[in-house]
Amino acid sequence: MSGKTSKRAKAAKIRDVLDTEGAAIESNTQGFNDGRYESVADLENYEALKDEARTIKEDAIERLPELIDKLTATIEENGGTVYLADDAADANAHIESLLDDADADNVAKSKSMTTEELGVNEHLERAGVDVVETDLGEWVLQVAEEAPSHLVAPAIHKSRAEIAELFEDHFDPDVPLETAEDLTNFAREQLADQIAAADVGMTGANFLTADSGTMALVTSEGNARKTVASADTHIAVAGVEKILPSVEDLQPFVELIGRSGTGQDITSYISLLTPPIDAPTFDGDHLGDPDDREFHLVLVDNGRMAMREDDDLRETLYCIRCSACANSCANFQQVGGHAFGGETYTGGIATGWEAGIGGEEAADEFNDLCTGCSRCTEACPVKIDIPWINTVVRDRLNRGDDPGAFDHLVTGLTPDEEPAGLDLQKRFFGNFATVAKLGSAFTPVSNWAAAAPPSRWIAEKLLGVDRRREMPTFTRGTLRKWAKGRESPADPEREVVLLADTYTNYMHVERGKAAIRTLEALDVDVHVADVTESGRAALSQGMVETARDHAEDVADALEPHLDAGRDVVMVEPSDLAMLRDDYRRLLPEETFDRLSTNSYEILEYVYGLLENGADIDALADGEGEEIAYHSHCQQRTLGLAAHTEAILDEVGYDMVTSEVECCGMAGSFGFKQQYYDVSMAVGDDLAEQFTTPETADRRVVASGTSCHDQLTDLLDRPATHPVELVAPEN
Amino acid sequence: MNKSPLDQFTTSLGEIEADWTTTGPDSLESTLTGRIESPAVGVDMSIDGATLPEVVETEPDPETIRTAATGITPASLAIAEYGSVVLESDPDGSELLSLFSGTHIVVLEQSDIVGSMADAFGELGPRLREDRGDAIVATGASATSDMGALVRGVHGPKDVHVVIVES
Numbered sequence: 022m023s024g025k026t027s028k029r030a031k032a033a034k035i036r037d038v039l040d041t042e043g044a045a046i047e048s049n050t051q052g053f054n055d056g057r058y059e060s061v062a063d064l065e066n067y068e069a070l071k072d073e074a075r076t077i078k079e080d081a082i083e084r085l086p087e088l089i090d091k092l093t094a095t096i097e098e099n100g101g102t103v104y105l106a107d108d109a110a111d112a113n114a115h116i117e118s119l120l121d122d123a124d125a126d127n128v129a130k131s132k133s134m135t136t137e138e139l140g141v142n143e144h145l146e147r148a149g150v151d152v153v154e155t156d157l158g159e160w161v162l163q164v165a166e167e168a169p170s171h172l173v174a175p176a177i178h179k180s181r182a183e184i185a186e187l188f189e190d191h192f193d194p195d196v197p198l199e200t201a202e203d204l205t206n207f208a209r210e211q212l213a214d215q216i217a218a219a220d221v222g223m224t225g226a227n228f229l230t231a232d233s234g235t236m237a238l239v240t241s242e243g244n245a246r247k248t249v250a251s252a253d254t255h256i257a258v259a260g261v262e263k264i265l266p267s268v269e270d271l272q273p274f275v276e277l278i279g280r281s282g283t284g285q286d287i288t289s290y291i292s293l294l295t296p297p298i299d300a301p302t303f304d305g306d307h308l309g310d311p312d313d314r315e316f317h318l319v320l321v322d323n324g325r326m327a328m329r330e331d332d333d334l335r336e337t338l339y340c341i342r343c344s345a346c347a348n349s350c351a352n353f354q355q356v357g358g359h360a361f362g363g364e365t366y367t368g369g370i371a372t373g374w375e376a377g378i379g380g381e382e383a384a385d386e387f388n389d390l391c392t393g394c395s396r397c398t399e400a401c402p403v404k405i406d407i408p409w410i411n412t413v414v415r416d417r418l419n420r421g422d423d424p425g426a427f428d429h430l431v432t433g434l435t436p437d438e439e440p441a442g443l444d445l446q447k448r449f450f451g452n453f454a455t456v457a458k459l460g461s462a463f464t465p466v467s468n469w470a471a472a473a474p475p476s477r478w479i480a481e482k483l484l485g486v487d488r489r490r491e492m493p494t495f496t497r498g499t500l501r502k503w504a505k506g507r508e509s510p511a512d513p514e515r516e517v518v519l520l521a522d523t524y525t526n527y528m529h530v531e532r533g534k535a536a537i538r539t540l541e542a543l544d545v546d547v548h549v550a551d552v553t554e555s556g557r558a559a560l561s562q563g564m565v566e567t568a569r570d571h572a573e574d575v576a577d578a579l580e581p582h583l584d585a586g587r588d589v590v591m592v593e594p595s596d597l598a599m600l601r602d603d604y605r606r607l608l609p610e611e612t613f614d615r616l617s618t619n620s621y622e623i624l625e626y627v628y629g630l631l632e633n634g635a636d637i638d639a640l641a642d643g644e645g646e647e648i649a650y651h652s653h654c655q656q657r658t659l660g661l662a663a664h665t666e667a668i669l670d671e672v673g674y675d676m677v678t679s680e681v682e683c684c685g686m687a688g689s690f691g692f693k694q695q696y697y698d699v700s701m702a703v704g705d706d707l708a709e710q711f712t713t714p715e716t717a718d719r720r721v722v723a724s725g726t727s728c729h730d731q732l733t734d735l736l737d738r739p740a741t742h743p744v745e746l747v748a749p750e751n
Numbered sequence: 752m753n754k755s756p757l758d759q760f761t762t763s764l765g766e767i768e769a770d771w772t773t774t775g776p777d778s779l780e781s782t783l784t785g786r787i788e789s790p791a792v793g794v795d796m797s798i799d800g801a802t803l804p805e806v807v808e809t810e811p812d813p814e815t816i817r818t819a820a821t822g823i824t825p826a827s828l829a830i831a832e833y834g835s836v837v838l839e840s841d842p843d844g845s846e847l848l849s850l851f852s853g854t855h856i857v858v859l860e861q862s863d864i865v866g867s868m869a870d871a872f873g874e875l876g877p878r879l880r881e882d883r884g885d886a887i888v889a890t891g892a893s894a895t896s897d898m899g900a901l902v903r904g905v906h907g908p909k910d911v912h913v914v915i916v917e918s
């Protein structure tokens with residue numbers, strides 16, 4: 022297929038979504054995200070509940086075939102039927118036959134992403150059945166003939182005014198509808214009759230328990246309850262991954278799902294139904310016999326059993342579709358699911374779902390919107406490594422149609438063996454270390470060349486580097502060279518090896534020098550490692566094998582230092598995150614453990630030294646200078662923002678901190694032509710926080726290189742790394 | 752520092768903006784009378800000595816249920832941490848009566864209040880396995896934000912009032 026959208030077309034599409042839907046999405050998702058922080062803060066055992074939820078899901082997916090059998094037997098014992106559908110066509114045909122048997126012309130539905138995935142509504146409508154969505158958000162979309170833009174709040178991209186206009190146009194109501202209350206009342210009345218008239222009530226299921234045949238439906242409107250209670254026949258459609266072993270297993274999910282998604286401690290209703298339900302039938306002149314109720318469960322495979330066998334996609338099946346990964350995502354907050362989403366699913370985890378269900382290509386259009394910033398990983402109640410899933414799918418897409426190339430675990434691939442079809446842009450940013458090395462060797466020619474208009478134009482044309490971005494400036498001397506001639510402290514307390522990342526070694530050399538001066542002032546002997554590139558750049562472009570090669574080089578280079586009892590210290594948080602976390606996927610377990618436990622971010626390390634008796638007076642004095650500090654996204658995920666803040670405070674700076682998930686640059690993301698607008702839109706929030714009367718004159722301080730670039734573009738003020746603020750003069 | 756389950760439960764009800772009253776079994780009828788907006792439908796209580804006011808229709812037809820202003824049903828369990836009540840779905844139609852009216856009055860025995868969600872599932876697990884029944888964990892009024900702002904009272908009740916019968 023040549024169906025790939027060009028970079029320019031993609032930029033235009035994103036621009037359009039930003040303009041039309043961005044504002045509503047931003048305020049809603051940020052509201053949900055703030056709500057999540059507040060709600061989980063109240064939960065004493067939040068981390069333990071997440072662990073428990075994760076363990077339950079791991080176990081359930083491991084035992085899935087057995088649980089399917091058990092659930093089937095239990096439901097049949099309860100008087101219902103179960104059908105295991107292979108794919109969408111199979112599921113739809115079966116649902117149609119169930120409706121035929123029930124002689125049904127009208128179906129009332131409560132919200133279900135799985136039926137969206139299958140296209141149940143379209144199928145039934147073609148078969149002459151009337152289907153009405155009873156969730157208000159879904160109903161709005163049904164009226165507007167649009168697709169959901171969010172897992173939980175499907176019409177999140179529409180403002181109240183737009184919904185009012187839609188209803189005016191479509192229904193021409195007697196009285197004008199203005200407030201949210203007007204709109205809600207109007208929708209309720211419209212829907213009440215349709216629910217009452219429905220022959221069949223159709224629902225999804227958030228969870229199903231194999232021991233009792235109970236389904237849990239998580240809702241707040243009460244429409245799912247009405248949908249089930251009003252009709253004699255209940256059809257539930259659910260992916261096989263929704264099965265849990267027992268009722269008790271529901272508890273952590275019930276406590277986590279609302280908090281993680283919209284920030285409610287719990288939704289209004291958690292319906293635990295063991296259908297057919299015990300309520301009397303409700304459609305004649307008097308209440309009928311509960312025994313006349315019928316129940317049919319349609320369990321859907323549609324790629325899930327294959328995902329279960331796929332070591333990298335399996336985790337997706339743990340997803341409870343809470344939407345936290347979308348709400349916590351800086352890019353999603355700007356564009357929503359119509360840009361950051363596929364056919365059905367939206368947000369970071371959509372890549373896993375769409376690729377699992379429709380093949381990798383189904384995630385091609387949007388998966389680059391995941392920058393790997395990792396802010397979603399701590400938000401996810403089942404601890405899915407969402408960035409990794411995006412990386413893997415990107416890697417598979419890079420490899421293209423050649424099925425042999427699909428096997429990304431083949432060993433022995435060198436950077437040159439990255440697939441030939443690999444986009445030039447990805448190749449450029451993924452191999453940035455090489456670019457930097459060349460750039461540094463040829464300064465100032467390279468700087469002059471990078472800034473000159475024709476070169477910018479070529480960079481945009483060929484590499485998709487947005488011409489509005491300044492390319493990084495190279496310095497002639499590298500940090501390694503500078504460090505070589507230095508004298509070490511006479512009687513050092515400790516020894517470290519500084520892994521100077523590509524930027525620190527070739528471009529932002531000042532911060533590397535400051536790191537070394539700081540460590541030396543605290544009696545630490547600093548060696549500089551012979552490697553620079555952690556593999557972060559390659560990994561973020563989905564070049565897994567190249568990243569693995571870098572990881573192996575790093576391990577080889579650091580091993581002798583570790584053997585000599587040295588700690589590893591790093592300046593760049595995103596590279597530290599590689600050693601601490603991502604190398605788990607790239608290196609043998611033992612090597613990973615060793616690197617992971619012995620590596621530190623520079624100010625985390627300084628913090629540790631001070632805790633252990635080092636003299637803070639050896640550092641520069643902040644003298645009450647006013648600063649505005651922005652920590653880095655991965656640094657925050659690693660829980661390391663606090664160390665930097667504590668030290669800056671301790672040495673006497675007067676600091677305010679930013680409150681955004683990400684600056685928007687995210688490595689090379691914001692350099693790319695197709696994402697420049699999203700990147701700047703994300704950055705706007707940060708810019709706003711740093712241009713208030715309180716912050717406008719403060720010195721800007723940031724821990725990440727790409728945050729520096731972004732802040733410089735946003736603010737017209739240079740940004741400094743915090744270590745430069747604490748480093749003593751030489 | 753350690754609050755009683757009742758105190759914790761009523762504090763939680765306050766947080767979710769649900770009303771509550773406590774009463775004895777004998778005075779349930781008069782307590783309810785003061786709260787009912789007619790027409791009202793209800794399910795007979797299985798609490799010793801407790802009766803519903805005369806005006807409450809206890810054998811309603813579907814139309815009466817759909818148009819009632821008040822629905823009175825029992826809760827079998829309450830969760831102090833969350834202010835949740837566990838509603839039954841039984842052949843008496845409790846589920847229906849708790850769902851269609853604008854105001855839902857929940858009658859709860861104080862001894863059925865448990866502390867945590869884990870405690871509640873400790874009870875619900877065996878119950879659902881044995882009876883294969885249904886239970887609705889209901890917390891406050893029905894609500895939506897789909898129309899651009901939080902609105903209470905969507906498909907389910909707009910007001911929830913919990914009457915706690917002291918034991």
Ligand code: SF4
Nearest residue numbers: 340341343344346401
């Ligand atoms: S991946 Fe995690 S955070 Fe995202 S929707 Fe699924 S469960 Fe929620």
